[in-house]
Amino acid sequence: MVKNEELEVDIIDNGFEGEGIAKVDNFVIFIPEAIIGERIRIKILKVNKNIAYGKILEIIKSSKYRVESDCNTYSKCGGCNLRHINYEYSLEMKKKSVQNTLRKALKRDIEIDDMIGMEEPYYYRNKLQYPVGVSENGKITMGVFAKRSHRIIETNDCKLQNKACQKVAKDVFDFIKQKEILGYDEKTNLGLVRHVIVRIGVKTDEIMVIIVLNSMNLQNEKELVEFVTTKNPNVKTIVKNLNNKNTNVILGRENQTIFGDGYIFDYLENKKFKISPLSFYQVNPVQTVKLYTKAVEYAELTGKETIFDLYCGVGTIGIFASDKVEKIYGIEAVENAIKDAKENAMINGIKNAEFFVRKC
Ligand SMILES: C[S@@+](CC[C@H](N)C(=O)[O-])C[C@H]1O[C@@H](n2cnc3c(N)ncnc32)[C@H](O)[C@@H]1O
Numbered sequence: 001m002v003k004n005e006e007l008e009v010d011i012i013d014n015g016f017e018g019e020g021i022a023k024v025d026n027f028v029i030f031i032p033e034a035i036i037g038e039r040i041r042i043k044i045l046k047v048n049k050n051i052a053y054g055k056i057l058e059i060i061k062s063s064k065y066r067v068e069s070d071c072n073t074y075s076k077c078g079g080c081n082l083r084h085i086n087y088e089y090s091l092e093m094k095k096k097s098v099q100n101t102l103r104k105a106l107k108r109d110i111e112i113d114d115m116i117g118m119e120e121p122y123y124y125r126n127k128l129q130y131p132v133g134v135s136e137n138g139k140i141t142m143g144v145f146a147k148r149s150h151r152i153i154e155t156n157d158c159k160l161q162n163k164a165c166q167k168v169a170k171d172v173f174d175f176i177k178q179k180e181i182l183g184y185d186e187k188t189n190l191g192l193v194r195h196v197i198v199r200i201g202v203k204t205d206e207i208m209v210i211i212v213l214n215s216m217n218l219q220n221e222k223e224l225v226e227f228v229t230t231k232n233p234n235v236k237t238i239v240k241n242l243n244n245k246n247t248n249v250i251l252g253r254e255n256q257t258i259f260g261d262g263y264i265f266d267y268l269e270n271k272k273f274k275i276s277p278l279s280f281y282q283v284n285p286v287q288t289v290k291l292y293t294k295a296v297e298y299a300e301l302t303g304k305e306t307i308f309d310l311y312c313g314v315g316t317i318g319i320f321a322s323d324k325v326e327k328i329y330g331i332e333a334v335e336n337a338i339k340d341a342k343e344n345a346m347i348n349g350i351k352n353a354e355f356f357v358r359k360c
Pocket residue numbers: 280281282310311312313314315316317331332333334337358359360
């Protein structure tokens with residue numbers, strides 16, 4: 001097999017990231033956006049020892065599960081992998097993926113239940129983080145990273161992100177552009193704005209903006225606050241975050257609140273949670289409630305149990321289950337997360353939970 005060779009192949013499986021898999025001679029070929037059961041004409045892009053990578057040239061026999069993607073940046077963007085597949089079938093694929101992983105780990109077959117999907121699998125993410133940089137023509141740009149690259153693709157309607165968050169991010173970017181504030185250039189480590197992050201408590205409608213900067217010296221920051229909060233009254237806090245390292249990690253450790261209290265709240269069912277700029281909080285709140293409810297249901301709690309919420313983050317799972325058990329111990333490596341977990345227990349009037357900073 002050689003680079004640029006054109007072949008007709010049958011797709012015999014889909015891999016962990018949804019990529020189609022074909023076998024020719026002794027080669028396994030990975031082909032993005034190909035679906036099991038399809039016959040495809042491909043071009044080989046890269047050949048390793050027994051593995052090759054190809055791209056679709058023509059779909060000769062199409063899968064009945066193939067759909068037209070509803071996103072105009074799908075083929076370039078590194079965010080979604082399965083938008084060319086009908087949602088119900090994508091859940092089947094995920095089920096199979098879990099089954100395969102468990103089979104490998106346990107070395108036996110186990111039955112697993114069907115995936116519990118979303119009724120509306122759109123605009124559900126409560127946290128967007130858009131990179132800001134410099135485009136090829138030297139202009140400031142904001143969007144999403146292209147697949148396996150740090151090239152920024154502008155996006156105006158991401159189907160995953162909460163719509164209010166997208167609007168706030170755009171307003172922040174408009175301001176930055178208007179004031180000719182510089183975007184960060186990864187090649188030279190120069191420029192100021194690296195990321196715009198917007199988080200929302202979907203139940204409280206409270207929005208947090210985090211502007212990740214190469215230096216804390218943000219010109220016109222008062223004007224920025226005025227501009228963004230006037231246009232979006234539900235923005236409750238704006239935070240500057242310093243990240244001047246040459247790294248792929250988005251957030252630095254240092255925050256400075258320039259508007260509001262530095263945090264927002266959200267509810268999961270009847271439990272209230274404080275969200276700080278650096279704290280982990282599940283990004284799909286609709287499915288979080290379903291997931292935690294299922295976990296509690298499967299645990300068949302009688303009210304007498306002691307629960308260990310390992311890797312507890314800000315304590316969401318333990319606190320969610322706290323009414324149904326006798327005692328909760330939350331354990332987590334990050335000190336600030338444990339601080340938030342203790343505060344979350346207090347906010348909810350929970351007396352049967354203790355949290356500890358420990359490595360599991
Ligand atoms: C994906 S988050 C999940 C948090 C929480 N359970 C939830 O569902 O919101 C994983 C958490 O594990 C913590 N963590 C990672 N490695 C750890 C370790 N070795 N011991 C304890 N906590 C760890 C991280 O700091 C993070 O808060």
